[in-house]
Amino acid sequence: MASIDGVLETALYVDDLDRADRFYADVLGLARLYSDTRMRAFAAGARSVLLLFRRGASLETVRMAGGTIPPHDGSGPLHVAFAVAAEQLPLWRERLRAANIAIEGQTTWPRGGQSIYFRDPDGHLLELATPGLWAVY
Amino acid sequence: MASIDGVLETALYVDDLDRADRFYADVLGLARLYSDTRMRAFAAGARSVLLLFRRGASLETVRMAGGTIPPHDGSGPLHVAFAVAAEQLPLWRERLRAANIAIEGQTTWPRGGQSIYFRDPDGHLLELATPGLWAVY
Numbered sequence: 001m002a003s004i005d006g007v008l009e010t011a012l013y014v015d016d017l018d019r020a021d022r023f024y025a026d027v028l029g030l031a032r033l034y035s036d037t038r039m040r041a042f043a044a045g046a047r048s049v050l051l052l053f054r055r056g057a058s059l060e061t062v063r064m065a066g067g068t069i070p071p072h073d074g075s076g077p078l079h080v081a082f083a084v085a086a087e088q089l090p091l092w093r094e095r096l097r098a099a100n101i102a103i104e105g106q107t108t109w110p111r112g113g114q115s116i117y118f119r120d121p122d123g124h125l126l127e128l129a130t131p132g133l134w135a136v137y
Numbered sequence: 138m139a140s141i142d143g144v145l146e147t148a149l150y151v152d153d154l155d156r157a158d159r160f161y162a163d164v165l166g167l168a169r170l171y172s173d174t175r176m177r178a179f180a181a182g183a184r185s186v187l188l189l190f191r192r193g194a195s196l197e198t199v200r201m202a203g204g205t206i207p208p209h210d211g212s213g214p215l216h217v218a219f220a221v222a223a224e225q226l227p228l229w230r231e232r233l234r235a236a237n238i239a240i241e242g243q244t245t246w247p248r249g250g251q252s253i254y255f256r257d258p259d260g261h262l263l264e265l266a267t268p269g270l271w272a273v274y
Contacts, residue, residue, distance in 0.1 A: 001166075001228070002166065002221075002232045004265075005221060006181055006182030006183065006220045007144060007181050007182070007219060008270070008271075008274060009266070010217060011217070029138075029141070033272060034271075044141055045141055045142045045143030045144070047220055049218075058216070066244045067242060067252075068243070069244060069254065070241045070242040072214045072215060072261075072262035074213035074215045075211065076210045076211035076213075077208070077209050077210060077211070078211045079190075079195070079211075080144060082144060082145060083142040083144070084142060091139035092139045107206060115204075117206065117207050124209075125207055125208070133145070134145075134170055134180075134186055135180075136170065136183060
């Protein structure tokens with residue numbers, strides 16, 4: 001029975017790779033895994049990789065020694081949620097305030113988790129969510 | 138020190154919610170967590186939730202008893218990679234063949250992992266990747 005262990009990579013498409021890189025590294029504190037002029041990859045916890053692609057730069061098939069990666073791209077303000085521990089949420093509010101990033105929305109979920117919402121420099125809607133949102137979290 | 142535990146939610150935007158739902162439930166075998174006329178949520182392993190939004194349906198702020206969810210949306214063939222165990226890859230090739238889904242690309246990574254690439258009904262580029270792709274996987 002074929003099964004899936006989890007989402008490994010989530011991709012966002014950005015206008016300015018260096019600007020986005022600074023945001024995800026410096027404000028969100030993600031560890032850089034890979035960097036070139038076309039893309040960046042960040043570790044966002046165990047087995048969670050956030051990919052940033054320069055918009056338009058992933059529209060051609062990538063041909064490497066090991067094979068090919070087909071084209072993809074995106075526009076619009078996409079959405080990604082990150083898992084954070086409940087006791088981390090006050091620290092995140094403080095960090096976002098220090099970075100002058102506005103909290104655009106917040107939610108207390110029926111199951112008990114809490115979320116805060118804000119934007120990255122490209123307008124993507126980011127969420128920090130504490131456990132108790134989904135049955136699997 | 139504020140920290141992130143992982144990517145919790147990855148969102149795709151689709152033209153036909155029922156068609157996409159059938160693909161993710163029946164072909165990829167993901168378990169449905171939530172369903173309405175605006176969106177679907179699927180469990181893709183522990184603490185990994187895949188969200189499908191009807192394109193345009195998430196462009197208005199959602200106001201609920203617990204708070205608000207700001208707008209987001211997307212277009213273009215986005216990219217999501219799922220983690221699968223190495224011994225699962227042959228089973229996935231067989232399942233995709235049985236569902237008449239073409240493998241559009243494949244890669245053997247320098248660190249030893251393998252990936253196969255195919256499309257969902259909306260043209261999003263999906264990847265199944267075995268361990269040995271990233272330093273964190």
